[in-house]
Amino acid sequence: MLKAHLPALVIIIPLICAALCVLLRRKDWAFTVALLATWASFAGSCLLLVRAMNEGVISYEMGGWPPPFGIELRVDALNVYLLIIVSGIGSVVAPYARNSLLLEYVEDRAYMFYSAYLLCLCGLMGVSITGDAFNLFVFLEISSLSSYVLIALGFDRRALTAAYQYLVMGTIGATFIVIAIGLLYQATGSLNMVDISERLPKAGYGNTTVIAAFAFLVVGAALKIALFPLHQWLPNAYTHAPSTVSAFLAATATKVSVYILLRFVFTVFGVRFSFEILPTATPFLILAILAMFLPSIVACFQTNVKRVLAYSSVAQIGYMILGLGLVSVAGLTASIVHMFNHALMKGALFLVLGCIFYRIGSCHIDRMAGIARRMPWTMAAFVGGGLSLIGIPLTAGFISKWYLILAALDKGWWYLAVLIVISSLIAIIYLWRVIEAAYFREPPDDLKEVSEAPLNLLVPAWILVLANFYFGIDTSISVGVAEMAAKALMGAG
C-alpha cells in the first residue's frame, strides 16, 4: 500500500518533518527528525529508482485526480536521477550540519535551520518529481525561499547581502519561469507538461506566445542555473553561506535548475521546436564555452577558497550546458552524468572546506597555509575531491569528461574537444594553488596548534570523496540511468 504512494512520500516526508522541527524546537530532536526525514527520502528515492528501472515511467495522481486536470507526479529516468542526487546529498550533509559552527552561532534557533533545510530539500525534490508545470514553479519557490534563509544564516554579516542579491536574482528568474508557464497555459490550455508538449504542435510553433514563453523560460532558468553571464549571485551566495548550506546548494540547487531547463527545452517544447525552428543550440554553446573559461580564470585569482570553488561551479555548469547544446544523446548523457558527478565532487569539496572552517574559522588561502600538517585527513579528502574535479581517471570527474569529449568528437567538433581539455587544465591551476599552500607553506603562528576536524564532519566529507572514486570505477548506475534519460529526452522530440 505504502509502496504505491512512494512518489508522494519522498516529498511529503520532508515537508511534514519541516513543520515538526518547528514544533519540537529542541535542538537534538529537530536534528533527529531532520536526519530521519532525509534518510527516509533517500531510501524512498532508491526504491523509486528500482521501480522506474523495472516498470518504466511511474505516474502518480495526486489526490486521485487524473492528469491533465489534477497534479501528476511523474517518475522517469531523468526525474529519479535528480531525486537520487538531491536526497543522496541531503542525507550525507544532514549529519554534518549538527556540528557545523553555524549551530553554535544560532544555538537556540537550530530548529529553524533544520526546518529550512528540510523545506529546501522538499522543494528541490518536488521540482524534480512533478509533472505539472505550475506545481514545478511552486516547488521551485519553496526551495528558493528556504535557500535564501539558509544562506542568510551565514557566519558573516556579508551573508545577508549575498542572500539579498540571490533573492533579487532568483526572484527575477522564478518570475520569468512563471510568466513562461502562464504563456504556455494561454497557448495550450494545459499545465501538465506531457499534455502541453502534445498540444503545442496544434497551437503552432510559429505562435508568438509560444516563442515568448520559450524565451522567458530559457532566461529564467539560466538565471537560476547561474549560467554565465547571469552567474553574479552565485559566488557571493556560496562564499558567505554556512558551510553545510554551501555544500548542499552547490551540489543540488543548480542541478535542479539545469533539470528544469532540460525538461522544458527537450520534453515540453521538444527538440524540433527548440533546436530546429529556433536557433537555440549556438547561443548555448557560446555561453557554455565562455562559462568554461572566464569563471575558471577568475577562480585562479581568488584568495577565498570557497570563492574559488564557487567560480569553479559556474565553470562546471558550462560543461552541463555544453552537453545540452550538442543536442545529441551522447551530449545529453554527458550533461546528465556531469550533474551527478559534479554534485559528488562539489559536495565533497565544500564539506572539506567546512571542516577547515570549523577549525580555523576561515577559508582564506593564506590562513590555510600549512594546514595539511595539522589536518592531514581533511586535506587528503580535499586532494581526492580535487582530483575528481580535475578529471583524473578512476574518479567521477573523468567519466564526465570522457563522455563530454566523446560527444564533441562524435559531432566531429574536435576544436570543442580541445577547448574542453584546456578548460579542465585550468582546474589544475586553481586547485593546485590551494594544495601547494596547504602542503608547502609554513602555518601562521596562531594556527600551529590546530587539530584534525571532528569525525562527524570528516566522515560525511569522506563518504562523498569515496563516492567520487566509486562512481569513477563502477559507472553502471550513474551512466546507465543517465543514458536512458538522455534517450528519453531526445526521443521525446
Next chain:
Amino acid sequence: MLDTADYIALSILLPLIGTILIWMSGPRPNQREVVTVITATLTFVCVLQVLPPVMAGETPTLTVLQVLPGLPLEFVVEPLGMMFALIASFLWIITSFYAIGYMRGHNEPNQTRFYMCFAIAISSALAVAFSGNMLTLFVAYEVLTLSTYPLVTHNQDDEAKRAGRVYLGILMSTSIGLLLVAILWTWLAAGTLDFTKGGILKGKIDDGLVIVMLFLYMYGIGKAALMPIHRWLPAAMVAPTPVSALLHAVAVVKAGVFTVLKVIVYIFGADFLRDTGASVWLMYVAGATVLLASLVAMTKDNLKARLAYSTVSQLSYVVLAGALATSFSIVGGAMHIAMHAFGKITLFFCAGAIMVATHKTKISQMRGLGWRMPFTFGAFLIGALSVIGLPPLGGAWSKWYIALGAADAEQIIFIAVLMISSLLNIAYLIPVFARGFFGPKEEEQAQMTDTHHGHHGHDDHGTARPADATPKRIAEAPVFCVVPLWITAIGCLALFIYADQLYAMLAPIVK
C-alpha cells in the same frame, strides 16, 4: 593453487598492501624498511611467476571490471610488458636497499611517506606494464604521475615546489590535453582500445590524419620526455636520489617509452606506420632530441643534472627505434629500455653515494674523489660504458639493433646520429670518472697526508680504520648504498651476456 591471473593481480596489489603496512609501521623505521624489502621481494617473485606462460607464447589475461561499456580495466601480459614489469619489480628491491642507506645516511625527513609513495608508484608502473587496453594504461599512467609528485617535492621547500609545478604541469597537461584526446579519438575511430598485434587503426582513419594522431600520442606521453616537453625531468632532480632512480630507471620514464612502443606496436601497428610514412617527422624529432640533449648534458656541472639530460637523450633512442618501425629497431628499442634502466640506475646510485659520503653534487668538486670512493667510481665507469654502448656491456646490443633497424628502414642518417651520440656520451660521462682518479687534488684532499694518498687507495673497504681524526683513506658511502650499485653494474654485464635470451623473449612482438 594460484593461476597466472592471480599472480598478475598479486603483482599489482602487493605493493598497495605494502603501502598500508608501511604506513602502519611508520613510527618504527626498522620494521617499516623490512616491510618494504619483503614486499618488494614478494612482488618480484609474483612477477616472475607470470614469466613462464609468457615465454611459452601465452597472453595471460585478468579482467577486473567494466569501467565504461566495452571498456574494461583489463590486464593482458605480453613480452614487452613482461620485460618492463621484471625490470621495475627487480629494481624496486635494489632501490629499497639503496634507499635505506641513502635516506638514513642523509637524515631525510618524512621517510614513511617516501616509502609509501614509492610502493604506489611501483604498483602503478606494474599496472602500466600489464595493461591490456589503452584506458587501463592511461589510468595507471596518471596514478604514476600523481604518486610520484610527493616524491619529487619531497623536500617541501620552494625549490621542490617549483620542480613539482613543472613536473605536474607538463605531465598532466600533456596527458590530459593530448593523450586523452588521442585515446578518445582512437576509441571513436576503431571502436576498441585493446592492444592488438598489428594495430587497431589500419583502415580506420585517413592516412593523412595518422600524422596528427601520432603527434597527439607522442607528445601526449610526456613521460617519454621528447623535446621540447622534457623539462620536467631535469627539474625533478631536486628530489632525493632514490627518487631519481625511480624516475630515470625503475618506473617513470620507462613507463613513458614503454607506452610509446606499446602505442606504436599495438595501436598503430609498425607496418601501418611504415607504409604511411607518418612517423618520419618523429624520427627527426627523436634524432634531434638525442643530439641536443647530449649537448646540453655536456654543459651541466651538477652531476644529477648531467645525468638527467643524458636520460632525455637516451629515451629518444627508444622513440627513434619506434619511429623507424622495423622489427629490428622495435626489439632494439625494447631492449634499450632494459639496458638503459640498469646503466642509468647505476650512475644515479653513484651520484647519490657521492652525495651521501661527501655532500658534493658538482662534477668540478669531484677531483680525486675516486681514490676515496673506488667502488663507487668503478661502478660508475661500468654504468657509463653501458650507456655509451660499448661491449661487453648491455648497452652495446640495443644500439646495435636500433642501428640495424635504421639500416633496414633505409634511414642511414640515423646510424650517424647514433654514432655521434655515442661520442657525445663519452665526452660527458667519462670526464666524471676521469676527474675522480686523475684530476689534481682539491683542498679537502690536500688535508690528507700525501704519503697515504694514492698508495692505499685500493685498500679493501672492510679494512679497520682508526677512530681518531686521522684522515680516512677510503671513505665510501654506507654499505647499503655501495652494494646495490654494484648489483646493477653487474646487471649491465649480465645483460650483455644474456642478451640473446632477451631478444628471443621480445622478438614475438613484431612477428
